[in-house]
Amino acid sequence: MSLLVLVLRNISGNLFRSGAIFLCASLVAGLGLSATFVVRGAETGLRQNLSRMGADIIAVPWGTMSQDFDGAHLMGMMTERWMPRAYMEKIAAVPGVEATSPQLYVSTWADSGFTTRPELYVVAYEPATDFVLRPWLENDPIGTLRLGEGVAGAAIQAPDGGQRIHLYGYPIHLLRSLEEVGGDIDQTVFISFETALAILEHVQMEAQPAFEINPHTISTAMVKVRLGHSPHDVAVSILEQVPGVLPIESTGFFQTQRSQMVGLLRTVLALSGLTWMLSLAFMGFAFTLAANERRRQIGVLRALGATRGLVLKTLLLEGVVLALSGGAAGTISAVLSAFLFREQIARATDIQYTLPPPLALLGMVAAGLVLALLSVSAAAWFPASRLCREEMVVTVRE
Amino acid sequence: MISLQNVSKTYSVRGDSSVLAVRNLTMQVEKGEFVIITGRSGSGKTTLLSLVAGLTWPTSGQVLLDGIEVWRLADKEQSLLRNKKIGFVFQFPSLLPTLTSVENVLLPTMFGDKVKGDRSRDRAVMLLEQVGLNDKLRSYPRQLSGGQQQRVVIARALMNEPQLLLADEPTSDLDELTEHEIMALFRNIHALTGVTVLLVTHSNDLAGYGTRLIRMAGGAITDLDD
């Protein structure tokens, strides 16, 4: 007869308590894992949503007519004011700023013929630093834009179903169309600064230039704020620290959503932490009960020649068996429920509840099991070791 | 084999009160003796057995088992010594409820380096047959009567061929007839194996089963009938 048999019999001998500890272990592992899924999913979702919402702040030259901004800061303002490109660095240095990307409003073209809308906008942006348009090209990202290449808003159509349009006589190859966003961006052609410069030079050669701008300026700096920083505070900092620049915050809608998300995440974390602590307390209680109940049995085992270490081992092994089996059950149900109900959960909570890739999943499962194991062991250790130190006659007595 | 010199044992109870369970006790037990210890409840009989087995330690005096102060040994050696040398029959039901008769009898083999494997199983079955439980090998304790349970405990106590059998009121929960059956069993075992027996009982009628009688009162040996 082996130690394990003894342990298994002890487990099956008190199904109720074993079941309760099993449940606790599965709760700890399962909830830990589910919480990780939720946090991961929320993070991904949050990142995508937020990125699609554009900039938190757009910084424009001081004196720009303040316009109403509703919705996303996806592109800068169509105003005839510019600021030196060097401002970008100053803005990037403001605490709380995560990323900046410049945009240059080049021109507005009425009745262009490439869109059914009355106007077509031409805007230069920097694909390398851009974080505003990229999410709208998610399925088909572009690395860089070469000279003469452009990205078109959803409402822009090249003639004859082709990809080539002419801006003020300058040919532009439209690499890609953005997903429909709704708003000005749909009727905008985005080009690189290099192409903008080329168009400017091209336009200057004409007798009556359609427009004139200094190509070494920008009209807008798109600003992304670090998660956890308040966009308002960052905007105030920009106002104070970068003279000549007017920061305009994105409307509250996205901030609300973001803080809701953060709140949800906090709740999930707090709830799973609470469950963990309650489980731990409960398991400690259950093991203390078990140890007391087995006081005599332990006395008997000791009298029959079991060492302290061996008795401790049987008590802990019992915990380990329950932790591993319960943890496995919790893990499996977490993975299964994530797999089966991901859509319902996503719909109910606005969180992309997706399973991570296999290797990451494996790591998380292992972590979940280890957590359950550590929790149960911790809960079992204290009463078991205390009992093993007692004078034996005490344990043999009622 | 057993030697106690001026042994006292005081239990400190919670608070500051203490109980003097064994009082300046001196006695010798030779190899092969069958000593019956009687005395009223609380007279210190169980404490005496615990002291002999080294399960508890004397507050003063010296307890020797084959010349060794067992309780002073390291836990490992103590355990091994108990496992090899001493068979226990407890005052309370001591079978593991989740193990069958055979498994309960096999329990001591888990902790020592004596017989193992098939041979130990054969011996367990043989012992159970010897105590008259051929048909209860696979029964669980709850399926056995009090007398049958005590027989399993006795078989378990004999599993590792001990030199000393410590029995603490092995018949306290049994009717008179069964009581005598069990005592007869002890006598047979003693006659058959020559094992030294220390058997506690509070029934004076059973004194005849042993080779010597010791009476205890108030933690000490007394010659008076109380």
Ligand SMILES: Nc1ncnc2c1ncn2[C@@H]1O[C@H](COP(=O)(O)OP(=O)(O)OP(=O)(O)O)[C@@H](O)[C@H]1O
């Ligand atoms: N672990 C202990 N802690 C405190 N007091 C104890 C402990 N064990 C025994 N005692 C006390 O020591 C005294 C002797 O107890 P012991 O169990 O040795 O008596 P006993 O002769 O075996 O009694 P019984 O016939 O009821 O089994 C009693 O007063 C008892 O209350």
Ligand SMILES: [Mg+2]
């Ligand atoms: Mg007693």
